[in-house]
Amino acid sequence: MRPTHLDHTDTLELPVTGDGPFNALHTFWKPSHYLTGLEAHTETRSWRTFRVDDLVVGVRLLAEDRTVIADVYTDGDYKPAHRDHLIRRLIASYGLDENLAEFTELAAGVPQMRDVLRALSGMRQSCPEDHFEIAVIALLLQNVTIHRTTQMTRNLLVHHGRLVHFDGITLRAWFTPTEIAQVTPETLKEQDRLGFRAKSLPHYAAFFREHTTEDLQAADDLGEAVQQIKGVGPYTAAVIASHASRDPAAFGIDVWNRKILARRILDADDAAPEAVTRRLNQLFPGRAGTAGLYFVEHEYLNAPVAPLLDPDGIDAWNEALERPTP
DNA sequence: AGCCAGGTAATCC
DNA sequence: GGATTACATGGC
Numbered sequence: 001m002r003p004t005h006l007d008h009t010d011t012l013e014l015p016v017t018g019d020g021p022f023n024a025l026h027t028f029w030k031p032s033h034y035l036t037g038l039e040a041h042t043e044t045r046s047w048r049t050f051r052v053d054d055l056v057v058g059v060r061l062l063a064e065d066r067t068v069i070a071d072v073y074t075d076g077d078y079k080p081a082h083r084d085h086l087i088r089r090l091i092a093s094y095g096l097d098e099n100l101a102e103f104t105e106l107a108a109g110v111p112q113m114r115d116v117l118r119a120l121s122g123m124r125q126s127c128p129e130d131h132f133e134i135a136v137i138a139l140l141l142q143n144v145t146i147h148r149t150t151q152m153t154r155n156l157l158v159h160h161g162r163l164v165h166f167d168g169i170t171l172r173a174w175f176t177p178t179e180i181a182q183v184t185p186e187t188l189k190e191q192d193r194l195g196f197r198a199k200s201l202p203h204y205a206a207f208f209r210e211h212t213t214e215d216l217q218a219a220d221d222l223g224e225a226v227q228q229i230k231g232v233g234p235y236t237a238a239v240i241a242s243h244a245s246r247d248p249a250a251f252g253i254d255v256w257n258r259k260i261l262a263r264r265i266l267d268a269d270d271a272a273p274e275a276v277t278r279r280l281n282q283l284f285p286g287r288a289g290t291a292g293l294y295f296v297e298h299e300y301l302n303a304p305v306a307p308l309l310d311p312d313g314i315d316a317w318n319e320a321l322e323r324p325t326p
Numbered sequence: 327a328g329c330c331a332g333g334t335a336a337t338c339c
Numbered sequence: 340g341g342a343t344t345a346c347a348t349g350g351c
Contacts, residue, residue: 143347148331148348151348195348196348230335232334234334255330255333
């Protein structure tokens with residue numbers, strides 16, 4: 001599979017305007033995130049793809065103190081509107097304008113959060129995915145092991161996404177709702193191995209083709225709105241709200257983070273989801289989502305799901321993505 | 327073999 | 340309403 005070459009078209013300097021500390025590495029790279037091929041990280045740099053309208057965009061990110069330098073690579077006509085859109089997208093994706101001081105002060109007073117804060121202070125939630133893309137991620141997480149989620153994600157991106165090369169790195173890029181809407185449920189089931197999700201994905205595509213991120217940001221009750229989609233329940237709705245809409249109070253609880261949080265805040269191997277949520281809200285009023293993020297990332301800090309790339313390993317990374325899949 | 331994964335919807339009482 | 344149960348798939 002030969003990647004599309006993206007040309008360098010822009011450099012953006014984005015100041016971190018939100019208050020509180022800023023930790024660039026852990027804002028860009030999350031130790032708990034599974035491997036998608038949509039992004040790659042070394043200690044000092046990150047690469048990520050975005051779909052901006054129909055444009056495929058590659059971004060190389062690095063931080064100098066409290067300024068994020070984003071080098072932009074594109075495959076087509078990069079217009080001022082694309083630039084504006086991308087600037088807003090990057091600021092929102094990494095929470096550069098979000099205030100973290102209040103959470104950090106709150107967390108400093110919670111004993112269970114002490115070590116976590118020492119390791120991760122300044123981490124902001126990362127969600128380079130838009131509403132549609134994060135909904136698809138959440139769909140692929142439903143009732144399967146992370147191994148199968150990774151497998152289904154790879155199938156979808158290899159068969160229906162893009163492969164691009166820029167700044168020396170090869171990455172995959174998302175399909176748009178319109179693009180995936182062309183694919184039949186039979187293909188999604190038989191070729192992409194989505195199981196019962198094959199019936200849901202077309203509903204997701206139809207909904208998010210009608211309702212853009214801009215529309216949804218204005219939604220009265222986003223959770224209620226997206227639960228109209230077949231295959232979106234409380235968990236997926238909370239993931240969308242907490243990640244794409246960055247609601248610091250929203251927290252999508254599942255059997256995975258439930259066990260992590262039970263140990264961290266209830267001193268138990270497991271607990272009822274209501275008990276976990278209640279305690280999390282009690283300790284971090286209005287900031288349950290942020291607190292959950294910190295606990296979960298800390299859990300994986302010493303054994304990341306997708307470890308940082310060694311700069312010498314980039315050729316091997318590129319070859320792995322460009323190799324035809326069996 | 328059978329159970330269970332980073333859930334959801336349909337179908338019970 | 341709240342408690343089952345089927346839903347696809349694949350790994351252990």
